[in-house]
Amino acid sequence: MTKNNELQLQSESPEVRMALFDFAFDHAPIGIALVDIRGRIIRGNAAFAELVGRPLVEVTGMAFADFTHPDDLEADLALFQDVLAGTRDGYSIEKRYIRPDGAVVHVLIHIAAMRDEAGEVIRLISQIQNITDHKEYERRLAERAAQLELAMEAVRGGFWYMDVGSRQFETSDRLAQFIAGPAAARMDLENYLKRVNVDDGATADLTPLLAGEVDQAVAEYRLETIVGERWMRCDRRLLRDAEGKPLRIVGMAIDFTDEHNRFTDLEHTSRRDALTGLLNRRGLSASFSKLIAPKGYSVLAVDLDGFKPVNDIHGHAAGDSVLVETARRLLSCVRGADLVCRTGGDEFLLVVAGTEDTGKAVAERVVAKMRAPVGIVQGSVDVRASVGGVWAKATTDLDQLLGAADKLLYEAKAKGKDRCCFQTMRERTARA
Template sequence: MITAPLPLDEDLRLRSLKRLEILDSEPEEAFDRIARLAAWAFKVPIVLVSLVDEDRQWFKARHGLATCETPRSVSFCAHAVFSKRMLVVEDALDDERFLDNPLVLGAPHIRFYAGAPLLLADGQVAGTLCLIDTVPRSFDPHDAEVLAGYAQLVERELEVRSQLIRLQTAHERDRRSLAISEARFTTVFKETPVGNALVDLDGRFLDVNQAFCAIVGYSEDTLRTLTFAKVTHPDDLAEDLALVAELLAGKHTAYAMEKRYMRPDGTAIWVSLAVTLVRDAAGVPLHLIAAVQDIDSRKKSEKALRNYHVELEERVRERTAELRRSRDALQTITDNLPALIAVVDRDLRYRFNNEAFRRVFGTPSVALRGASIQDTLSPEVFESLQPLFARALAGERVTCNEVRYRADEERVWCTTYIPAEREGKVTGFYVMSHDVTEQRRTEQRLREKALIDPLTGLANRRALQEELGAILTHVGAVALFFIDLDGFKGINDRFGHDTGDALLREVARRLAATVRAGDMVSRLGGDEFVVVSRGVADAPGAERIAQALCHALARPFVAGGTIVEASASVGVVLRGTGDAARSVRMHDTLALADAAMYEAKRAGRNTWRLARHTAADKVKLNETRYPAEKAKSNAKKHSEF
């Protein structure tokens, strides 16, 4: 017996077969019908739709045969898969490849075989449609043509199945994207430390977050029965109502003021109020979004407030399709953002600019409409950025971290070019350019203080220690995520340290892209990373971040030109806002996070575990003490990976 050799592109063939998700599936009448018709047409006792897997041939349809699979080593169909041509054996006993084959000498006693290869859309052969008889018989060209026709019917069913899988995958991707968008908006609205309120046009509260309740002193249920006029100080109400009237009249799209709220106990509290009016596509007002902050803590929260407004405006644009289509509303929003924002067509001409272009280039945004980028930028800048424009027009999202628009100033910009698509074609690209001068200066100062990890560019252990030291001496909610790569030692051993270093750099990039702008991402050492998120006060918020980190690191990496599969185990520690939380030492916090990560390892990896501490400041992890033999457990952990 001669076993069929493997095709040169066997890996590609097996991947194409797996993508069909058909192996070991339930019988389907479409395939069974083709097998019955072929058996009737050729008057043979056995007809099979055979799919050749790595070590077996599995029968999607079988007529006249009870078994559902046989080893690939004895398979006739494997020879047809190798040759990618129809295989005809008129008498197996006269063919040296099969005369001593167990399927010839024993059941089903094959003497005649004819198998037509089943070609997939990418040219790979999934298997065969084969005819089997227990007696020798001849097979002329007309028979071969008819068998090929039946095989094409099977191929059509396979292609229909492939298209259905692609549609289902796209549908699931869209569904998950929508769910993520909804979750993000809910998180921004509910979990931000700034008070948020959604108000109807009559001034009645539709929805509020806990921060707003804490500021005004009313419960959420009580606020839903009130209007903002009822809780506003009488001396401030007239100005507030006048500004709302101007919004509804179209004189403004938003306003800001300082006012006082009256709390249930009769005391007044000063707040900073920012109100935005949301309209539909026809310009009809829908509702108001109010952001409220205690003025006493405003200075401490200015950075968080700016980040919050950017996220809130982005969520509003995503949730309100009518607002996105309104150029006037989009212009107003982008004019108030501290960034250069533009839309460029395929001819490299501006179609949209925000007001920031006037401050940087001295040209009004209206005057730039239709103007060429080449005429706006200096020749040196245009020449350096032109390759990035070409990549964006080719459909690639690209970022340049070092852009200097003017040679007479030291300002540095981080610019991202995002392809704009319509009906599957790239029509131009979006430009988003942020002033990162202060960030670069800060990074330089950090490097000078040796706080940057040289491999990944993240904060190093020393920077983390300083950050934790600052956090643990002040009251404030914070979440700490201890991240350890699963199987990193095996990746190093298999692909080498250069690939391992490239993987660590890519891990660092994904972590920084996943967390919030104000969060600290650091490399503790080796394949261990730590993320510190201020303002995360409860377990659901921390678990959402941990899940996002696991998902980000579970996708395949391209490291050193090699595709690497990896994942991460995450230990999470929440630090509350009480005095007891401040007494937890930095070492205890890291140890608790490390223990939680180890529990995630034991739970199967690629997951997270949340650690907790008692009110008496005794550290616990899922009601189990952290092992005293820290060194021994760590040695065991690393030996397993």
């Protein structure tokens, strides 16, 4: 209210001022009530009647204690008595009203004393605001916070955030303590990145988010913690301002080392032959795509000669022993980067990086190695090997090479077994 308005109001007659007060009292959007020194309602407005759930005619004359929640009454009465005793002029308090139907209404009350010329309290005026929705929001917020806290206790990791404008980065207390121990302080970006494995730095890069190119990204990287290096999965989300500009990045990093190791073990198992430990056909395809062979490579198809009688005469356990020993001998014929695969039964495939001479040498070693007797529980058995090999200079379709090697294997068997037939891919194509 301006000074001119105040002067104008003071110049009005008492009747006009009272009329203005009555209008403001009755039509206020919040509850207003006049209370006597015994705590009884002298007068209330429509908004107050709605709050207590009673008509004005009924609420007039009631004590506020009659509709105040019992658990809130003691604190309210103590403050009320302080006002009557002259130790305070008013007070504010949150409390609950109970309506006749049992519904509970949360309210915020501001009480002010009205005094006579002698300074004695003659009545009190209350302004009452309904805060039920606000209290419900607070309850839900607290519930969600509690749920989040429980969820975070069930996982290993925590939150971090980064302000896009200032580039300020900070971890949560929980994440810092997960990384560096119970007494650790929150980490800045420099100290956090020091913990990320150097080989995973590109994965942890935040540039696309900072530039606003994406709104969400997931990164997996290794992080050095107080219990050693752990695999972390970090869900990063970009928050934007009202104009759509990048504002803040929030990340949640969770330790998923056990899950990562299980997946790795499963992936390894799915690409290996259960009996021999060699690559299976799926593992061969995956490994072949990563093979580095600038000088070319040879594909060797290997089939055992005399294996069926071992199973027929000595049983499948003896046959398994032969297959395991064959795998050992094949591995001894190649280098670590070469590929050895069991495709099924007594059939094997080798992929050898290097020149044509390198491939021929390995094929001959395989034949020679398999001429030695194989020990089984019953003694030993004589099992030989036939090999069909093909060499290619440039990367060629694997299935095409396997087909060519198989045809050469059949040629080796047709010529008497226990031998190898080897050609270059060009020669094979010309003959076909």
